[in-house]
Amino acid sequence: MKGFHCSLLLILALVGSLENLNLGCSAADPTDGFTPVPLTEANFELQKPYNIPLNERYSYEDGIRHMWVYATDKPHDPNSRTQPRTEVRMKGLDYTSGVWQFEGYGFVPNGTSGVTVAQIHGAAEDASTLILRIYDGNLRYYSGDLVATGLYDRWFRLNIIHDVDGDWVTVYVDGEQKYSTKGRGPGDFYFKCGVYAAPRNITYYMESRWRDIKIYKK
Ligand SMILES: *[C@@H]1O[C@H](CO)[C@@H](O)[C@H](O)[C@H]1NC(C)=O
Numbered sequence: 001m002k003g004f005h006c007s008l009l010l011i012l013a014l015v016g017s018l019e020n021l022n023l024g025c026s027a028a029d030p031t032d033g034f035t036p037v038p039l040t041e042a043n044f045e046l047q048k049p050y051n052i053p054l055n056e057r058y059s060y061e062d063g064i065r066h067m068w069v070y071a072t073d074k075p076h077d078p079n080s081r082t083q084p085r086t087e088v089r090m091k092g093l094d095y096t097s098g099v100w101q102f103e104g105y106g107f108v109p110n111g112t113s114g115v116t117v118a119q120i121h122g123a124a125e126d127a128s129t130l131i132l133r134i135y136d137g138n139l140r141y142y143s144g145d146l147v148a149t150g151l152y153d154r155w156f157r158l159n160i161i162h163d164v165d166g167d168w169v170t171v172y173v174d175g176e177q178k179y180s181t182k183g184r185g186p187g188d189f190y191f192k193c194g195v196y197a198a199p200r201n202i203t204y205y206m207e208s209r210w211r212d213i214k215i216y217k218k
């Protein structure tokens, strides 16, 4: 199919003027067939340790959202017993059906480990359908399966596709499919990114940076 497509492009190019035609025939992009959802700053809700002003754990400059947290920080809510976090919670785009996609460019400095950097919040019984954690520069599904390696100190493109009706999740790093797994049942879902300390193996300081966050759907 792809070979045919490329041959056709080549013929069209030869028959045509040869100008301005891209003959790259590149592999499919994770966003192919998806429609971007318009976002405003109101779609980016920040969660941070409840007793600290936002600007002590978050900055937004030159399009880069910089989030950090310490192992000894308080949870995001005085009534919560969860681990400390500074996270963007995509707001106003909660979903219960369809096929949704998160895209963002992330950066995690060496020195940050044992921390969730992106998640699909919501599941039939658990709090999440997907947790992506950095441990020693590698990205893992929760604390288990290896998703991608060697991510410290560089920007990487992350795409997460959630097919709710098919109960399936697919993860792409730098445009390449790296992981896919069954979801965890129906629920009310939304995407998050930032830093949320894991239960174990955490570093004292945890940081991730995000830019060009987009949400798509089919
Ligand atoms: C992180 O930095 C330390 C100190 O420079 C280095 O020894 C280590 O190999 C680095 N870790 C990774 C996973 O790059």
Ligand SMILES: *[C@@H]1O[C@H](CO)[C@@H](O)[C@H](O)[C@H]1NC(C)=O
Pocket (backbone or CB within 6 Å): 135, 143, 144, 200, 201
């Ligand atoms: C967490 O730390 C334990 C004990 O050091 C180690 O055995 C385990 O592999 C670590 N887990 C991850 C996901 O790095």
